[in-house]
Amino acid sequence: MGRKLKAALPATAIFLLFAASLWLHIFRDLLPFAAARFSRKYSTILYSHPVDRFRPNYAVRESIRSLPKLPPQAIAESVLLPDWEALVFLPSSSNSSTFPSGNSGTVSCLFNTGATSPARPAGTGAFRCILPNRLRRTLPFYTPSLVGSSFSAASQSQQDPPREMMRYTRLVYESVSTSNDVIVFAKGINRRQGTSSTVSGLRCVFSPASGGAIVAVTSVSSSAQEVFRCPHPPSANVSASGSLRVSLASGPDASPIPTVADYLSPRAASLGGAAEAARSPRASICACTMAYNVAKFLQEWVAYHAGIGVDRFFLYDNGSEDELEAAVSRLVSEGFNVMIRFWPWPKTQEAGFSHCAVVNRDTCEWMAFIDVDEFVFSPAWFKSDRPNKSMMGSLIKVDPRVGQVSIICLEFGPSGHRAHPHNGVTQGYTCRLRAESRHKSLVRLDAIDVSLLNSIHHFQLADGFYSRWMPIDTIRVNHYKYQAWKEFKIKFRRRVSTYVADWKENMNMGSNDRTPGLGFKPIKPDGWSHMFCEVNDTGLKEATLKWFSVDESHRMIGEK
Numbered sequence: 001m002g003r004k005l006k007a008a009l010p011a012t013a014i015f016l017l018f019a020a021s022l023w024l025h026i027f028r029d030l031l032p033f034a035a036a037r038f039s040r041k042y043s044t045i046l047y048s049h050p051v052d053r054f055r056p057n058y059a060v061r062e063s064i065r066s067l068p069k070l071p072p073q074a075i076a077e078s079v080l081l082p083d084w085e086a087l088v089f090l091p092s093s094s095n096s097s098t099f100p101s102g103n104s105g106t107v108s109c110l111f112n113t114g115a116t117s118p119a120r121p122a123g124t125g126a127f128r129c130i131l132p133n134r135l136r137r138t139l140p141f142y143t144p145s146l147v148g149s150s151f152s153a154a155s156q157s158q159q160d161p162p163r164e165m166m167r168y169t170r171l172v173y174e175s176v177s178t179s180n181d182v183i184v185f186a187k188g189i190n191r192r193q194g195t196s197s198t199v200s201g202l203r204c205v206f207s208p209a210s211g212g213a214i215v216a217v218t219s220v221s222s223s224a225q226e227v228f229r230c231p232h233p234p235s236a237n238v239s240a241s242g243s244l245r246v247s248l249a250s251g252p253d254a255s256p257i258p259t260v261a262d263y264l265s266p267r268a269a270s271l272g273g274a275a276e277a278a279r280s281p282r283a284s285i286c287a288c289t290m291a292y293n294v295a296k297f298l299q300e301w302v303a304y305h306a307g308i309g310v311d312r313f314f315l316y317d318n319g320s321e322d323e324l325e326a327a328v329s330r331l332v333s334e335g336f337n338v339m340i341r342f343w344p345w346p347k348t349q350e351a352g353f354s355h356c357a358v359v360n361r362d363t364c365e366w367m368a369f370i371d372v373d374e375f376v377f378s379p380a381w382f383k384s385d386r387p388n389k390s391m392m393g394s395l396i397k398v399d400p401r402v403g404q405v406s407i408i409c410l411e412f413g414p415s416g417h418r419a420h421p422h423n424g425v426t427q428g429y430t431c432r433l434r435a436e437s438r439h440k441s442l443v444r445l446d447a448i449d450v451s452l453l454n455s456i457h458h459f460q461l462a463d464g465f466y467s468r469w470m471p472i473d474t475i476r477v478n479h480y481k482y483q484a485w486k487e488f489k490i491k492f493r494r495r496v497s498t499y500v501a502d503w504k505e506n507m508n509m510g511s512n513d514r515t516p517g518l519g520f521k522p523i524k525p526d527g528w529s530h531m532f533c534e535v536n537d538t539g540l541k542e543a544t545l546k547w548f549s550v551d552e553s554h555r556m557i558g559e560k
């Protein structure tokens with residue numbers, strides 16, 4: 001027994017040493033001697049700073065090699081998004097033309113261990129790549145470098161200390177400058193939906209994009225969900241400091257949270273807005289939507305809504321992996337006014353709509369906030385031989401105090417289809433639920449409250465404006481929500497709303513945002529193709545067949 005005890009002592013000591021090391025690594029920021037790091041008033045650089053040295057990982061003890069030397073423009077910063085995806089930004093001083101924008105196969109993310117991952121373009125100067133599985137167990141997570149065939153091995157012999165990835169849970173991710181203030185979009189400050197929050201103690205913090213001392217601090221004047229407004233910094237501070245970034249701090253002694261949001265001065269913002277206004281007059285009706293892998297649905301949706309009165313379309317590309325850009329290029333070549341804005345931020349639909357409303361206020365009078373599977377339709381329109389712009393136009397012939405027109409939705413099911421209908425959703429899905437569902441809104445942009453608060457379905461309006469609800473027998477939104485299973489299960493990737501549980505989360509199972517008969521796993525329910533079918537409704541099918549069929553065989557526009 002004594003021998004066994006002696007033999008066990010070294011193993012026990014090693015285990016205790018291992019456990020203590022692991023505990024210190026995980027909870028190092030909670031220790032008393034670590035707290036001093038957070039007491040410096042506004043002393044933290046606004047983005048994740050370079051690591052002075054590699055920290056050993058006591059849990060895995062994986063050796064970390066030095067990164068190879070890359071050209072200065074290839075040294076990047078990044079944000080770790082959900083699903084282990086790294087969003088990598090080139091520095092503003094880099095020449096983004098070094099990297100191809102159309103063929104992502106020639107660019108890769110090079111991680112600190114030497115592992116690589118293919119990189120896909122995510123707008124100008126940004127790429128997305130997946131964090132390799134074996135790196136997910138190793139803390140901290142370092143920003144990868146972007147490498148391509150244009151870099152020779154000889155130029156990759158040394159590497160500056162790497163940056164840690166910024167965490168998406170607490171991040172300033174966008175900003176917009178108006179003539180009067182700056183609007184900041186951030187995660188991790190407000191976690192409540194639907195109400196404006198107190199601005200007490202909240203500050204906008206401005207600092208050089210290259211790092212360094214803070215140059216200005218202004219008080220937040222409005223705080224709602226992920227949207228914050230504050231005054232511009234003094235012009236003298238801006239002109240003397242070069243490129244700036246903006247962040248948020250929750251108190252006078254709190255450190256600003258990490259940021260990737262560049263600050264634009266009022267003068268620069270007004271010049272950009274004047275140039276846009278000079279290019280085209282203000283449109284009567286526009287449409288804004290969050291888009292993820294909707295390329296094959298786009299032709300039908302844009303052609304239909306352009307026909308009934310929508311002048312411009314704004315697509316917020318939320319990480320699409322299909323041929324969205326090619327689809328938009330085809331539509332533009334056909335004369336449709338469609339624009340893509342890369343919006344890589346997961347679960348930010350409310351903030352994206354706020355952004356869309358404020359940046360397009362001078363270019364659009366009214367904005368329809370609808371999804372690509374939603375079609376505005378009035379049974380009375382079927383009497384017309386062809387669509388015309390007065391159809392949607394009739395909805396905005398209202399009292400000047402009407403700030404938004406809200407329209408009830410009807411939800412359609414798979415209608416017997418097991419695959420995407422070759423002639424489009426309006427032709428293929430004709431069976432729906434009887435009950436009325438939620439609503440979508442056509443919003444007067446000048447009537448939106450300064451907070452930009454919205455619930456996706458409608459906006460909070462400024463004082464003096466009110467909403468008008470349309471009768472269901474006059475106008476409705478056909479929502480082709482429950483499509484063929486192959487299409488519907490794509491939604492399990494992620495919900496786009498900030499405050500709605502993802503499909504795969506086992507919570508809020510009784511919510512209206514959940515699908516009846518479906519759990520939290522992408523498992524096809526028995527009889528799916530015939531579910532959600534209570535009323536045979538062919539109104540929009542017959543109207544679009546009359547308006548958009550291109551020959552006697554009733555082939556639809558865009559049908560292959």
